[in-house]
Amino acid sequence: MTFIYAIANQKGGVGKTTTAVNLTAYLAAMGKRVLLVDMDAQANASSSMGIDKAALETSSYDVLLGNVTAAKATLMNEKHKLFIIPSSPGLAAAEIELVGEMAREYRLRQALTTEAEKYDYILIDCPPSLGLLTVNALTAATGGVLIPVQCEYLALEGLTQLTRTVQLVKQRLNPQLSVSGLILTMYDSRTALSQQVAAEVVKFFGEQVFTTRVPRNVRLSEAPSYGQPILTYAPSSPGGAAYKALAAELVARSEGTSPNA
Ligand SMILES: Nc1ncnc2c1ncn2[C@@H]1O[C@H](COP(=O)(O)OP(=O)(O)O)[C@@H](O)[C@H]1O
Ligand SMILES: [Mg+2]
Secondary structure, three states: OOEEEEEOOOOOOOOHHHHHHHHHHHHHHOOOOEEEEEOOOOOHHHHHOOOOHHHOOOOHHHHHHOOOOHHHHOEEEOOOOEEEEOOOOOHHHHHHHOOOOOOHHHHHHHHHHOOHHHOOEEEEEOOOOOOHHHHHHHHHOOOEEEEEEEOOOOOOOOHHHHHHHHHHHHHHOOOOOOEEEEEEEOEOOOOHHHHHHHHHHHHHHHHHEOOOOOEOOHHHHHHHHHOOOHHHHOOOOHHHHHHHHHHHHHHHHHHOOOOOO
16 A cells, blocks of 8 residues: 655745655655655755755656656665655746646656555655646645645635645545645744644644644754755754654554554
8 A cells, every 4th residue: 555645735935845855754764665756846855855956867857748757767865765756947847848738637646656556655745836736746646635834924824725726636636635634834832823823723624733743943944955854964853853753643644553653
């Protein structure tokens, strides 16, 4: 059984990439076979994993366009024992190049069908929009969508639009799609605002919200510039502890086991 999750929110800077990269690393550390798919032309997930964008021969762009198989575009990260389909700036053009193509929303799903049995988890890092790239990710996401929510003013704004998109994709393209969880990010327990936002999100979404809250932690923002997940950059930081706990919670939710087992 492979769990494919899209990590999506059309707002930028809410922690999608940080969550995708660090969940991938901790899932791999738990012994899971994990593939991270970078679907953002900014390729932040790829560089956060230490991949040199300039040296790439193939990327998620080529996979979407059907130039290469997903297997061919997959790189192995030896150190972390994980796999990644990196992105490249050219991906920005894919939205336009795919217009008029048959079954353009299914490109990623189709490309991943041959890959699914190789992995326990596939995480897809989405761009900050609800365009064709995100729709491709949602269509491929048999496990559902994970929504990072930044604990800041106006956090809930946009979530209605996002959940509506999820509903549309579910109706038309991927009947298995659901919101598997909301992840509170950049949480600061010392500020009233963070607490209010968290309370409001929980009030709205109830048990869909992950118990683990990711704190605002400077270590998490430093790690990408060293091309490392927090797991190796600062494992004992609050951010490291949070993503470790979040990975355990995701496994528990996906596989139906206790997170403390
Ligand atoms: N919990 C956190 N604490 C501190 N900084 C964070 C945290 N999560 C993300 N960041 C930083 O905030 C910025 C936006 O995060 P990112 O994951 O790139 O968001 P998105 O992918 O949604 O645009 C990045 O500079 C990242 O390093
Ligand atoms: Mg991002």
